[in-house]
Amino acid sequence: MSRRAEDQIGSIADTLLQPTSAAGVYARTALFERVVEGLSGLITRLREPDAEIFRFPPVMSRQQLERSGYLKSFPHLLGSVSCLHGEESDIRALVEGRDPDQDWVAGLSATDLVLTPAACYPLYPLVATSGSAVPVKGLLFDVASYCFRRERSFEVDRLQAFQMREWVCMGTPEQALDFQTRWKFRADGLATKLALPHTVAPASDPFFGRAGKLMAMSQLQQSLKFELLIPVHSEELPTACMSFNYHQDHFGATWGLVTDAGAVAHTACVAFGLDRLALALFATHGLDLRNWPKMVRETLGFDREGYVTTSERPRYTNGTTPRGNTAVTE
Ligand code: AMP
Numbered sequence: 001m002s003r004r005a006e007d008q009i010g011s012i013a014d015t016l017l018q019p020t021s022a023a024g025v026y027a028r029t030a031l032f033e034r035v036v037e038g039l040s041g042l043i044t045r046l047r048e049p050d051a052e053i054f055r056f057p058p059v060m061s062r063q064q065l066e067r068s069g070y071l072k073s074f075p076h077l078l079g080s081v082s083c084l085h086g087e088e089s090d091i092r093a094l095v096e097g098r099d100p101d102q103d104w105v106a107g108l109s110a111t112d113l114v115l116t117p118a119a120c121y122p123l124y125p126l127v128a129t130s131g132s133a134v135p136v137k138g139l140l141f142d143v144a145s146y147c148f149r150r151e152r153s154f155e156v157d158r159l160q161a162f163q164m165r166e167w168v169c170m171g172t173p174e175q176a177l178d179f180q181t182r183w184k185f186r187a188d189g190l191a192t193k194l195a196l197p198h199t200v201a202p203a204s205d206p207f208f209g210r211a212g213k214l215m216a217m218s219q220l221q222q223s224l225k226f227e228l229l230i231p232v233h234s235e236e237l238p239t240a241c242m243s244f245n246y247h248q249d250h251f252g253a254t255w256g257l258v259t260d261a262g263a264v265a266h267t268a269c270v271a272f273g274l275d276r277l278a279l280a281l282f283a284t285h286g287l288d289l290r291n292w293p294k295m296v297r298e299t300l301g302f303d304r305e306g307y308v309t310t311s312e313r314p315r316y317t318n319g320t321t322p323r324g325n326t327a328v329t330e
C-alpha cells in the first residue's frame with residue numbers, strides 16, 4: 001500500500017471517526033452517521049418485497065453459535081462475554097484488589113453469551129423454532145446487528161466492532177443460488193450508481209488454521225462466496241465492502257430447516273459492511289457531502305446539503321409465515 005494512499009485514508013478517517021483506547025473500536029461522528037443513515041435507507045428501498053425484518057443485539061447465545069459451527073471454523077475471531085460470578089464478598093475482594101495474588105480479570109468466567117460475529121447467525125435458530133416448513137416460494141429476511149471480530153490487525157476499515165446489515169434467503173438450492181447470483185449482479189449496478197470504483201470477485205472466508213486453508217480452497221472452487229471490492233486504501237489491496245454467500249445446506253441441516261417438499265432448506269445471504277461502504281464513499285468523493293456527484297446524493301436520498309430527505313416509515317411485514325403477534329403488516 002502506498003504511503004500516500006495510507007495517509008489519505010488516515011486523514012479522512014481522523015475527521016470521521018474518533019479513536020478510543022481500544023484498537024479497532026471507534027466513536028462515529030455525525031458526518032459519518034449521515035452516510036450510514038443514507039446507506040441504510042438505500043438498502044431498505046432496494047429490499048425485495050415480503051422480507052421479514054429482525055434487528056439483533058450485539059450478543060447471542062453461545063450454545064447456538066457453537067452449534068452453527070462457528071467455533072470450529074473461526075475460533076480466532078470469536079469474542080465471548082465473561083462476568084464476575086460468586087458471592088458478594090468474593091466479587092468485592094476481586095474488584096477492590098484486596099487479594100494481591102488475583103487480578104479481577106483472572107476472576108472472570110464465561111457466560112452463556114458470545115458477541116455476534118455476523119448478523120445472520122442468530123436468524124437460523126430463530127426461524128427453526130417456528131417449526132413450520134419453508135414455503136414453496138422461499139423465505140426472505142432483512143437482519144442487522146453490531147458485530148464483533150477479533151481481527152489480527154487494525155486499520156480504519158478493519159474494525160473489531162462494526163455494523164452489518166444482511167438479507168437472507170431460505171428455500172431450495174435453486175432459490176438460494178439464484179438469490180446469491182442476482183444480488184451479485186445488482187450490487188455491481190448499485191456501486192456504479194454510487195460512483196464507486198469496484199470489482200466483484202470470488203472470495204473465501206478466513207477459516208482457522210491449516211485445515212482452514214483447505215476449506216477456503218473448496219469454498220473458492222465451488223464459487224460459494226463473492227465480494228464487492230472497492231479500493232479504499234489502494235488498487236492492489238481493495239477492501240471487501242459486501243459479500244454474497246451461498247451456504248448450501250449447512251444452516252438448514254444444522255437447524256432442521258426443511259422445505260415444503262420435505263428437503264433440507266438451502267440458504268444464502270448478502271452482507272453489507274456499513275462502516276466500510278461509508279468509508280469507501282468518503283475516500284472516493286471526499287469529506288464534503290455537498291460536493292458529491294448528484295447521482296450519488298440522489299441514490300442515497302440526500303438533499304443538496306447532504307442530509308437524508310427520504311425518511312422511511314418503519315415497515316414490518318410477516319413475510320410468508322406469520323409468527324405470533326410480534327410483527328405488524330401495514
Ligand atoms: P463476511 O461475513 O466476512 O463476508 O463480512 C460481511 C461484510 O462485513 C464484509 O463484506 C465487510 O464489508 C464487513 N466486515 C467484515 N469484517 C469487518 C471488519 N473487521 N471491519 C469492518 N467491516 C467488516
Ligand code: ZN
Nearest residue numbers: 118120166269
Ligand atoms: Zn450471513
